[in-house]
Amino acid sequence: MSALGLADGGGPVIPDFGQGSACLRHNHWFCKSWVAQHWSDILQPALVQHIYLTVIAVGVGFGLSFGLALIAFRFRFLGPPLGAATDFLYTLPSIALFILLVPVTGLTVTTIEIPLVAYTLFVLYPNILAGLRGVPPEVLESARGMGLTRAQIFWRVELPLAVPAILAGLRVATVATISIATVAAIVIYYGLGGPVFDAIGQPDIFRTELLAAGGLAILLALTADALLALLQRALTPWSRLR
Amino acid sequence: MIVASLFVDALRFIPDHAALLLDKALETVKLAFTALGISLLIALPLGLWLGHRHRGLTLSLGVSSLGRALPSIALIGVFIAWLGVGFWNVTVALVVLGIPPILTNSYAAVDGADRDAVEAARGVGLTELQILTRVELPLGLPLVLAGIRIAAVFVIATATIAGIAGGGGLGEIMDNPVTYNESGVLAAAFCVAAIALLTALVLGLAQRAASRRMAPRA
Numbered sequence: 001m002s003a004l005g006l007a008d009g010g011g012p013v014i015p016d017f018g019q020g021s022a023c024l025r026h027n028h029w030f031c032k033s034w035v036a037q038h039w040s041d042i043l044q045p046a047l048v049q050h051i052y053l054t055v056i057a058v059g060v061g062f063g064l065s066f067g068l069a070l071i072a073f074r075f076r077f078l079g080p081p082l083g084a085a086t087d088f089l090y091t092l093p094s095i096a097l098f099i100l101l102v103p104v105t106g107l108t109v110t111t112i113e114i115p116l117v118a119y120t121l122f123v124l125y126p127n128i129l130a131g132l133r134g135v136p137p138e139v140l141e142s143a144r145g146m147g148l149t150r151a152q153i154f155w156r157v158e159l160p161l162a163v164p165a166i167l168a169g170l171r172v173a174t175v176a177t178i179s180i181a182t183v184a185a186i187v188i189y190y191g192l193g194g195p196v197f198d199a200i201g202q203p204d205i206f207r208t209e210l211l212a213a214g215g216l217a218i219l220l221a222l223t224a225d226a227l228l229a230l231l232q233r234a235l236t237p238w239s240r241l242r
Numbered sequence: 243m244i245v246a247s248l249f250v251d252a253l254r255f256i257p258d259h260a261a262l263l264l265d266k267a268l269e270t271v272k273l274a275f276t277a278l279g280i281s282l283l284i285a286l287p288l289g290l291w292l293g294h295r296h297r298g299l300t301l302s303l304g305v306s307s308l309g310r311a312l313p314s315i316a317l318i319g320v321f322i323a324w325l326g327v328g329f330w331n332v333t334v335a336l337v338v339l340g341i342p343p344i345l346t347n348s349y350a351a352v353d354g355a356d357r358d359a360v361e362a363a364r365g366v367g368l369t370e371l372q373i374l375t376r377v378e379l380p381l382g383l384p385l386v387l388a389g390i391r392i393a394a395v396f397v398i399a400t401a402t403i404a405g406i407a408g409g410g411g412l413g414e415i416m417d418n419p420v421t422y423n424e425s426g427v428l429a430a431a432f433c434v435a436a437i438a439l440l441t442a443l444v445l446g447l448a449q450r451a452a453s454r455r456m457a458p459r460a
Contacts, residue, residue, distance in 0.1 A: 093399030095399055096435040099416060100431050103248040179314065193313075
Protein backbone atom coordinates (compact mmCIF):
# COMPACT_ATOMS: atom_id res chain seq x y z
CA MET A 1 0.00 0.00 0.00
CA SER A 2 1.19 3.49 -0.78
CA ALA A 3 1.73 6.20 1.80
CA LEU A 4 -1.56 7.72 0.73
CA GLY A 5 -3.14 4.33 1.21
CA LEU A 6 -5.92 4.86 -1.29
CA ALA A 7 -8.41 2.08 -0.86
CA ASP A 8 -6.96 -0.98 -2.46
CA GLY A 9 -8.12 -4.15 -0.83
CA GLY A 10 -7.84 -2.94 2.75
CA GLY A 11 -11.09 -4.77 3.21
CA PRO A 12 -12.22 -8.30 3.76
CA VAL A 13 -11.40 -11.13 1.42
CA ILE A 14 -13.66 -11.54 -1.57
CA PRO A 15 -15.06 -15.06 -1.98
CA ASP A 16 -13.28 -17.30 -4.39
CA PHE A 17 -15.54 -17.42 -7.43
CA GLY A 18 -14.15 -20.84 -8.34
CA GLN A 19 -15.40 -22.51 -5.18
CA GLY A 20 -18.39 -20.33 -4.27
CA SER A 21 -22.00 -21.20 -4.85
CA ALA A 22 -23.35 -21.28 -8.39
CA CYS A 23 -24.87 -17.84 -7.81
CA LEU A 24 -21.48 -16.37 -6.91
CA ARG A 25 -19.64 -18.16 -9.68
CA HIS A 26 -22.01 -16.64 -12.23
CA ASN A 27 -21.72 -13.27 -10.50
CA HIS A 28 -25.47 -12.78 -10.30
CA TRP A 29 -26.85 -9.44 -9.20
CA PHE A 30 -27.92 -10.58 -5.77
CA CYS A 31 -26.85 -13.75 -3.98
CA LYS A 32 -28.81 -14.06 -0.76
CA SER A 33 -26.44 -16.63 0.66
CA TRP A 34 -23.44 -14.26 0.40
CA VAL A 35 -25.38 -11.44 2.06
CA ALA A 36 -26.53 -13.73 4.88
CA GLN A 37 -23.01 -15.09 5.33
CA HIS A 38 -21.28 -11.71 5.35
CA TRP A 39 -23.92 -9.60 7.06
CA SER A 40 -22.17 -9.74 10.40
CA ASP A 41 -18.53 -9.42 9.24
CA ILE A 42 -18.85 -6.94 6.33
CA LEU A 43 -22.22 -5.29 5.90
CA GLN A 44 -23.34 -4.63 9.46
CA PRO A 45 -20.05 -3.07 10.67
CA ALA A 46 -19.96 -0.92 7.52
CA LEU A 47 -23.52 0.23 8.14
CA VAL A 48 -22.76 1.13 11.76
CA GLN A 49 -19.63 3.04 10.70
CA HIS A 50 -21.66 4.86 8.06
CA ILE A 51 -24.26 5.96 10.61
CA TYR A 52 -21.46 7.12 12.90
CA LEU A 53 -19.86 9.15 10.06
CA THR A 54 -23.18 10.75 9.18
CA VAL A 55 -24.27 11.61 12.72
CA ILE A 56 -20.94 13.29 13.50
CA ALA A 57 -20.80 15.18 10.18
CA VAL A 58 -24.38 16.45 10.39
CA GLY A 59 -24.07 17.20 14.11
CA VAL A 60 -20.87 19.21 13.80
CA GLY A 61 -22.10 20.80 10.56
CA PHE A 62 -25.35 21.82 12.24
CA GLY A 63 -23.53 23.38 15.18
CA LEU A 64 -21.19 25.33 12.90
CA SER A 65 -23.97 26.42 10.55
CA PHE A 66 -26.13 27.53 13.44
CA GLY A 67 -23.30 29.62 14.84
CA LEU A 68 -22.51 31.15 11.45
CA ALA A 69 -26.18 31.84 10.76
CA LEU A 70 -26.54 33.56 14.16
CA ILE A 71 -23.53 35.74 13.36
CA ALA A 72 -24.94 36.62 9.93
CA PHE A 73 -28.37 37.21 11.50
CA ARG A 74 -26.94 39.61 14.04
CA PHE A 75 -24.44 41.34 11.71
CA ARG A 76 -26.33 41.55 8.43
CA PHE A 77 -23.34 42.64 6.33
CA LEU A 78 -21.60 39.30 7.04
CA GLY A 79 -24.37 37.32 5.33
CA PRO A 80 -23.15 37.46 1.70
CA PRO A 81 -19.44 36.73 2.38
CA LEU A 82 -20.31 33.78 4.65
CA GLY A 83 -22.71 32.50 1.98
CA ALA A 84 -19.98 32.78 -0.65
CA ALA A 85 -17.55 30.89 1.61
CA THR A 86 -19.95 27.95 2.18
CA ASP A 87 -20.71 27.97 -1.56
CA PHE A 88 -17.00 27.75 -2.33
CA LEU A 89 -16.53 24.70 -0.09
CA TYR A 90 -19.24 22.87 -1.99
CA THR A 91 -17.51 23.59 -5.29
CA LEU A 92 -14.49 21.47 -4.37
CA PRO A 93 -15.20 17.95 -5.64
CA SER A 94 -15.54 15.51 -2.76
CA ILE A 95 -13.04 13.06 -4.20
CA ALA A 96 -10.34 15.74 -4.57
CA LEU A 97 -10.94 17.13 -1.10
CA PHE A 98 -10.72 13.69 0.52
CA ILE A 99 -7.37 13.02 -1.18
CA LEU A 100 -5.91 16.50 -0.67
CA LEU A 101 -6.50 16.21 3.09
CA VAL A 102 -4.60 12.95 3.47
CA PRO A 103 -1.14 14.57 3.77
CA VAL A 104 -2.54 16.99 6.38
CA THR A 105 -4.67 14.79 8.64
CA GLY A 106 -3.45 11.33 7.66
CA LEU A 107 -5.44 8.15 7.14
CA THR A 108 -7.96 8.92 9.84
CA VAL A 109 -11.69 9.36 10.20
CA THR A 110 -10.98 13.10 10.63
CA THR A 111 -9.86 13.21 6.99
CA ILE A 112 -13.29 11.94 5.99
CA GLU A 113 -15.26 14.08 8.40
CA ILE A 114 -13.79 17.46 7.37
CA PRO A 115 -15.16 17.38 3.78
CA LEU A 116 -18.47 15.88 4.97
CA VAL A 117 -18.92 18.70 7.50
CA ALA A 118 -17.94 21.27 4.85
CA TYR A 119 -20.64 19.99 2.49
CA THR A 120 -23.39 20.19 5.12
CA LEU A 121 -22.61 23.91 5.61
CA PHE A 122 -23.63 24.60 2.01
CA VAL A 123 -27.18 23.38 2.72
CA LEU A 124 -27.63 24.12 6.42
CA TYR A 125 -26.26 27.67 6.70
CA PRO A 126 -28.52 29.31 4.05
CA ASN A 127 -31.57 27.38 5.30
CA ILE A 128 -31.13 28.38 8.94
CA LEU A 129 -30.48 32.00 7.98
CA ALA A 130 -33.48 32.10 5.62
CA GLY A 131 -35.65 30.57 8.35
CA LEU A 132 -34.63 33.17 10.93
CA ARG A 133 -34.99 36.04 8.47
CA GLY A 134 -38.28 34.79 7.12
CA VAL A 135 -40.31 35.66 10.23
CA PRO A 136 -43.00 38.16 9.14
CA PRO A 137 -42.42 41.72 10.40
CA GLU A 138 -45.99 41.90 11.80
CA VAL A 139 -45.25 38.96 14.07
CA LEU A 140 -42.07 40.62 15.37
CA GLU A 141 -43.98 43.88 15.79
CA SER A 142 -46.65 42.27 17.95
CA ALA A 143 -44.03 40.37 19.98
CA ARG A 144 -42.34 43.68 20.67
CA GLY A 145 -45.72 45.21 21.49
CA MET A 146 -46.32 42.49 24.09
CA GLY A 147 -43.14 43.64 25.76
CA LEU A 148 -40.87 40.67 25.00
CA THR A 149 -37.14 41.36 25.26
CA ARG A 150 -34.79 40.79 22.31
CA ALA A 151 -33.71 37.42 23.74
CA GLN A 152 -37.29 36.33 24.39
CA ILE A 153 -38.26 37.24 20.84
CA PHE A 154 -35.45 35.08 19.52
CA TRP A 155 -36.19 32.02 21.66
CA ARG A 156 -40.00 32.18 21.66
CA VAL A 157 -40.82 33.64 18.25
CA GLU A 158 -38.02 33.64 15.69
CA LEU A 159 -36.48 30.25 16.46
CA PRO A 160 -39.74 28.24 16.62
CA LEU A 161 -40.97 29.83 13.38
CA ALA A 162 -37.66 28.95 11.70
CA VAL A 163 -37.94 25.26 12.66
CA PRO A 164 -39.58 24.09 9.38
CA ALA A 165 -36.85 25.73 7.25
CA ILE A 166 -34.10 24.42 9.54
CA LEU A 167 -35.43 20.86 9.46
CA ALA A 168 -35.93 20.97 5.70
CA GLY A 169 -32.22 21.85 5.44
CA LEU A 170 -31.32 19.13 7.92
CA ARG A 171 -33.14 16.50 5.82
CA VAL A 172 -31.34 17.50 2.62
CA ALA A 173 -27.97 17.68 4.38
CA THR A 174 -28.40 14.26 6.03
CA VAL A 175 -29.41 12.48 2.82
CA ALA A 176 -26.58 14.13 0.86
CA THR A 177 -24.04 13.27 3.58
CA ILE A 178 -25.03 9.59 3.57
CA SER A 179 -24.52 9.52 -0.20
CA ILE A 180 -21.22 11.46 -0.27
CA ALA A 181 -19.80 9.43 2.62
CA THR A 182 -19.61 6.37 0.35
CA VAL A 183 -16.95 8.19 -1.71
CA ALA A 184 -14.87 8.62 1.44
CA ALA A 185 -13.78 4.99 1.24
CA ILE A 186 -11.31 6.06 -1.45
CA VAL A 187 -9.16 7.24 1.46
CA ILE A 188 -9.71 4.62 4.16
CA TYR A 189 -11.82 1.49 4.31
CA TYR A 190 -14.65 2.91 6.38
CA GLY A 191 -18.44 2.95 6.07
CA LEU A 192 -20.54 1.47 3.30
CA GLY A 193 -18.17 2.85 0.66
CA GLY A 194 -15.65 0.18 1.75
CA PRO A 195 -17.56 -2.80 0.35
CA VAL A 196 -18.66 -0.70 -2.66
CA PHE A 197 -15.04 0.10 -3.62
CA ASP A 198 -14.09 -3.51 -2.89
CA ALA A 199 -16.73 -4.75 -5.32
CA ILE A 200 -15.73 -2.27 -8.02
CA GLY A 201 -12.07 -3.12 -7.56
CA GLN A 202 -12.70 -6.72 -8.65
CA PRO A 203 -11.67 -7.47 -12.24
CA ASP A 204 -15.25 -8.39 -13.00
CA ILE A 205 -17.27 -6.15 -10.68
CA PHE A 206 -18.63 -8.20 -7.75
CA ARG A 207 -22.31 -7.47 -8.23
CA THR A 208 -23.82 -8.85 -5.03
CA GLU A 209 -21.52 -6.90 -2.75
CA LEU A 210 -21.99 -3.73 -4.84
CA LEU A 211 -25.79 -3.94 -4.73
CA ALA A 212 -25.95 -4.97 -1.06
CA ALA A 213 -23.74 -2.11 0.16
CA GLY A 214 -25.14 0.47 -2.29
CA GLY A 215 -28.68 -0.59 -1.46
CA LEU A 216 -28.00 -0.27 2.27
CA ALA A 217 -26.75 3.31 1.69
CA ILE A 218 -29.97 4.20 -0.15
CA LEU A 219 -32.14 2.54 2.52
CA LEU A 220 -30.24 4.40 5.25
CA ALA A 221 -30.80 7.71 3.43
CA LEU A 222 -34.53 7.10 2.99
CA THR A 223 -34.92 5.99 6.63
CA ALA A 224 -33.09 9.04 7.95
CA ASP A 225 -35.22 11.29 5.74
CA ALA A 226 -38.44 9.72 7.02
CA LEU A 227 -37.33 9.99 10.67
CA LEU A 228 -36.48 13.67 10.26
CA ALA A 229 -39.84 14.27 8.56
CA LEU A 230 -41.54 12.76 11.64
CA LEU A 231 -39.41 14.98 13.89
CA GLN A 232 -40.48 17.98 11.84
CA ARG A 233 -44.15 17.10 12.41
CA ALA A 234 -43.60 16.60 16.11
CA LEU A 235 -41.74 19.89 16.56
CA THR A 236 -44.27 22.03 14.70
CA PRO A 237 -47.68 20.97 16.00
CA TRP A 238 -49.15 24.38 15.03
CA SER A 239 -48.60 23.75 11.34
CA ARG A 240 -51.17 20.93 11.48
CA LEU A 241 -53.85 23.04 13.14
CA ARG A 242 -54.40 25.22 10.12
CA MET B 243 7.60 19.13 7.35
CA ILE B 244 6.35 16.05 5.56
CA VAL B 245 3.04 17.68 4.69
CA ALA B 246 4.61 20.66 2.94
CA SER B 247 7.05 18.50 1.00
CA LEU B 248 4.24 16.24 -0.24
CA PHE B 249 2.40 19.24 -1.59
CA VAL B 250 5.60 20.63 -3.12
CA ASP B 251 6.20 17.27 -4.81
CA ALA B 252 2.64 17.31 -6.13
CA LEU B 253 3.09 20.82 -7.51
CA ARG B 254 6.37 19.73 -9.15
CA PHE B 255 4.61 16.73 -10.66
CA ILE B 256 2.31 19.05 -12.61
CA PRO B 257 4.92 20.68 -14.91
CA ASP B 258 6.98 17.47 -15.08
CA HIS B 259 4.03 15.42 -16.33
CA ALA B 260 2.07 18.20 -17.99
CA ALA B 261 1.32 16.16 -21.11
CA LEU B 262 0.00 13.18 -19.14
CA LEU B 263 -2.14 15.34 -16.83
CA LEU B 264 -3.50 17.37 -19.74
CA ASP B 265 -4.36 14.19 -21.57
CA LYS B 266 -6.16 12.66 -18.60
CA ALA B 267 -7.81 15.97 -17.68
CA LEU B 268 -9.16 16.28 -21.23
CA GLU B 269 -10.60 12.76 -20.92
CA THR B 270 -12.37 13.71 -17.70
CA VAL B 271 -13.56 17.04 -19.12
CA LYS B 272 -14.86 15.38 -22.30
CA LEU B 273 -16.73 12.75 -20.27
CA ALA B 274 -18.16 15.28 -17.80
CA PHE B 275 -19.26 17.83 -20.37
CA THR B 276 -20.82 15.29 -22.71
CA ALA B 277 -22.85 13.99 -19.78
CA LEU B 278 -23.70 17.50 -18.60
CA GLY B 279 -24.81 18.46 -22.13
CA ILE B 280 -27.14 15.46 -22.39
CA SER B 281 -28.51 16.10 -18.88
CA LEU B 282 -29.26 19.68 -19.93
CA LEU B 283 -31.01 18.57 -23.13
CA ILE B 284 -33.27 16.25 -21.12
CA ALA B 285 -33.82 18.07 -17.84
CA LEU B 286 -33.97 21.71 -18.90
CA PRO B 287 -36.89 21.58 -21.38
CA LEU B 288 -38.78 19.14 -19.13
CA GLY B 289 -38.29 21.25 -15.99
CA LEU B 290 -39.15 24.50 -17.77
CA TRP B 291 -42.29 23.08 -19.36
CA LEU B 292 -43.54 21.38 -16.16
CA GLY B 293 -42.87 24.61 -14.26
CA HIS B 294 -44.73 26.62 -16.88
CA ARG B 295 -47.76 24.35 -16.54
CA HIS B 296 -47.37 24.32 -12.73
CA ARG B 297 -47.58 20.56 -12.91
CA GLY B 298 -45.44 17.67 -11.80
CA LEU B 299 -44.37 19.04 -8.41
CA THR B 300 -44.23 15.51 -7.02
CA LEU B 301 -42.13 14.34 -9.96
CA SER B 302 -39.70 17.21 -9.55
CA LEU B 303 -39.41 16.74 -5.77
CA GLY B 304 -39.17 12.96 -6.10
CA VAL B 305 -36.42 13.12 -8.70
CA SER B 306 -34.44 15.59 -6.63
CA SER B 307 -34.60 13.61 -3.39
CA LEU B 308 -33.84 10.36 -5.19
CA GLY B 309 -30.89 12.06 -6.89
CA ARG B 310 -29.50 13.11 -3.53
CA ALA B 311 -29.92 9.65 -2.01
CA LEU B 312 -28.22 7.71 -4.83
CA PRO B 313 -24.59 7.01 -3.92
CA SER B 314 -22.76 8.12 -7.10
CA ILE B 315 -19.98 5.57 -6.81
CA ALA B 316 -22.41 2.63 -6.43
CA LEU B 317 -24.46 3.87 -9.39
CA ILE B 318 -21.38 4.08 -11.61
CA GLY B 319 -20.47 0.55 -10.51
CA VAL B 320 -23.91 -0.81 -11.35
CA PHE B 321 -23.82 0.74 -14.82
CA ILE B 322 -20.34 -0.61 -15.52
CA ALA B 323 -21.25 -4.09 -14.23
CA TRP B 324 -24.36 -4.00 -16.36
CA LEU B 325 -23.12 -2.41 -19.60
CA GLY B 326 -19.35 -2.82 -19.29
CA VAL B 327 -16.67 -0.14 -19.30
CA GLY B 328 -16.88 2.39 -22.07
CA PHE B 329 -17.26 6.09 -22.74
CA TRP B 330 -20.99 6.02 -23.40
CA ASN B 331 -21.80 3.58 -20.59
CA VAL B 332 -20.17 5.86 -18.04
CA THR B 333 -21.82 8.84 -19.71
CA VAL B 334 -25.27 7.31 -19.16
CA ALA B 335 -24.56 6.93 -15.43
CA LEU B 336 -23.36 10.53 -15.22
CA VAL B 337 -26.46 11.78 -17.06
CA VAL B 338 -28.64 10.08 -14.46
CA LEU B 339 -26.76 11.97 -11.75
CA GLY B 340 -26.77 15.29 -13.62
CA ILE B 341 -30.51 15.46 -14.27
CA PRO B 342 -31.97 15.99 -10.74
CA PRO B 343 -30.44 19.38 -9.81
CA ILE B 344 -31.16 20.84 -13.26
CA LEU B 345 -34.73 19.53 -13.36
CA THR B 346 -35.61 20.65 -9.84
CA ASN B 347 -34.13 24.13 -10.17
CA SER B 348 -35.57 24.89 -13.61
CA TYR B 349 -38.95 23.68 -12.40
CA ALA B 350 -38.77 25.87 -9.28
CA ALA B 351 -37.49 28.86 -11.29
CA VAL B 352 -40.39 28.90 -13.75
CA ASP B 353 -43.01 27.75 -11.25
CA GLY B 354 -42.04 30.59 -8.93
CA ALA B 355 -41.97 33.35 -11.58
CA ASP B 356 -44.09 36.36 -10.67
CA ARG B 357 -47.70 35.42 -11.55
CA ASP B 358 -48.69 39.04 -12.19
CA ALA B 359 -45.93 39.38 -14.78
CA VAL B 360 -47.08 36.16 -16.46
CA GLU B 361 -50.72 37.29 -16.45
CA ALA B 362 -49.71 40.65 -17.90
CA ALA B 363 -47.76 38.91 -20.67
CA ARG B 364 -50.76 36.72 -21.44
CA GLY B 365 -52.96 39.82 -21.52
CA VAL B 366 -50.65 41.51 -24.01
CA GLY B 367 -51.17 38.51 -26.26
CA LEU B 368 -47.89 36.57 -26.01
CA THR B 369 -48.12 32.87 -26.87
CA GLU B 370 -47.38 30.31 -24.16
CA LEU B 371 -43.93 29.64 -25.64
CA GLN B 372 -43.19 33.36 -25.75
CA ILE B 373 -44.28 33.71 -22.12
CA LEU B 374 -41.90 30.92 -21.16
CA THR B 375 -38.88 32.18 -23.10
CA ARG B 376 -39.36 35.95 -22.70
CA VAL B 377 -40.86 36.30 -19.24
CA GLU B 378 -40.55 33.24 -17.03
CA LEU B 379 -37.11 32.06 -18.14
CA PRO B 380 -35.40 35.46 -17.81
CA LEU B 381 -37.01 35.93 -14.38
CA GLY B 382 -35.89 32.53 -13.17
CA LEU B 383 -32.52 32.46 -14.91
CA PRO B 384 -30.39 32.85 -11.76
CA LEU B 385 -32.05 29.80 -10.19
CA VAL B 386 -31.73 27.77 -13.41
CA LEU B 387 -28.02 28.61 -13.60
CA ALA B 388 -27.54 27.70 -9.94
CA GLY B 389 -28.96 24.25 -10.71
CA ILE B 390 -26.61 23.84 -13.69
CA ARG B 391 -23.67 24.87 -11.51
CA ILE B 392 -24.50 22.26 -8.85
CA ALA B 393 -24.97 19.58 -11.52
CA ALA B 394 -21.68 20.53 -13.22
CA VAL B 395 -19.60 20.21 -10.05
CA PHE B 396 -21.31 16.96 -9.18
CA VAL B 397 -20.79 15.46 -12.64
CA ILE B 398 -17.12 16.52 -12.77
CA ALA B 399 -16.48 14.94 -9.36
CA THR B 400 -18.25 11.76 -10.36
CA ALA B 401 -16.56 11.59 -13.77
CA THR B 402 -13.33 11.37 -11.79
CA ILE B 403 -14.67 8.48 -9.73
CA ALA B 404 -15.52 6.72 -13.00
CA GLY B 405 -11.78 6.46 -13.65
CA ILE B 406 -11.45 4.28 -10.57
CA ALA B 407 -13.93 1.84 -12.06
CA GLY B 408 -11.95 1.77 -15.30
CA GLY B 409 -13.52 4.76 -17.03
CA GLY B 410 -10.22 6.57 -17.70
CA GLY B 411 -9.39 10.21 -16.98
CA LEU B 412 -7.85 11.72 -13.86
CA GLY B 413 -9.41 9.06 -11.65
CA GLU B 414 -7.07 6.54 -13.24
CA ILE B 415 -4.09 8.46 -11.83
CA MET B 416 -5.76 8.77 -8.42
CA ASP B 417 -6.33 5.04 -8.29
CA ASN B 418 -2.73 4.20 -9.22
CA PRO B 419 -0.43 5.42 -6.45
CA VAL B 420 1.97 2.61 -7.30
CA THR B 421 2.60 3.94 -10.80
CA TYR B 422 2.26 7.66 -10.23
CA ASN B 423 3.33 8.04 -6.55
CA GLU B 424 1.50 10.08 -3.97
CA SER B 425 2.64 13.23 -5.72
CA GLY B 426 0.83 12.13 -8.88
CA VAL B 427 -2.35 11.30 -6.93
CA LEU B 428 -2.27 14.69 -5.23
CA ALA B 429 -1.53 16.47 -8.51
CA ALA B 430 -4.53 14.77 -10.14
CA ALA B 431 -6.70 15.85 -7.20
CA PHE B 432 -5.47 19.44 -7.71
CA CYS B 433 -6.45 19.22 -11.38
CA VAL B 434 -9.96 17.96 -10.57
CA ALA B 435 -10.43 20.75 -8.04
CA ALA B 436 -9.18 23.31 -10.58
CA ILE B 437 -11.54 22.09 -13.32
CA ALA B 438 -14.52 22.17 -10.95
CA LEU B 439 -13.64 25.59 -9.54
CA LEU B 440 -13.15 27.07 -13.02
CA THR B 441 -16.48 25.70 -14.25
CA ALA B 442 -18.27 26.91 -11.13
CA LEU B 443 -16.62 30.31 -11.46
CA VAL B 444 -17.81 30.78 -15.06
CA LEU B 445 -21.35 29.63 -14.22
CA GLY B 446 -21.31 31.73 -11.03
CA LEU B 447 -20.41 34.85 -13.00
CA ALA B 448 -23.20 34.10 -15.48
CA GLN B 449 -25.58 33.65 -12.54
CA ARG B 450 -24.55 37.02 -11.09
CA ALA B 451 -24.93 38.78 -14.41
CA ALA B 452 -28.38 37.23 -14.79
CA SER B 453 -29.57 38.21 -11.34
CA ARG B 454 -28.22 41.75 -11.70
CA ARG B 455 -30.11 42.12 -14.96
CA MET B 456 -33.26 40.89 -13.26
CA ALA B 457 -32.89 42.96 -10.09
CA PRO B 458 -35.96 45.13 -9.54
CA ARG B 459 -35.24 48.69 -10.51
CA ALA B 460 -36.22 51.44 -8.13
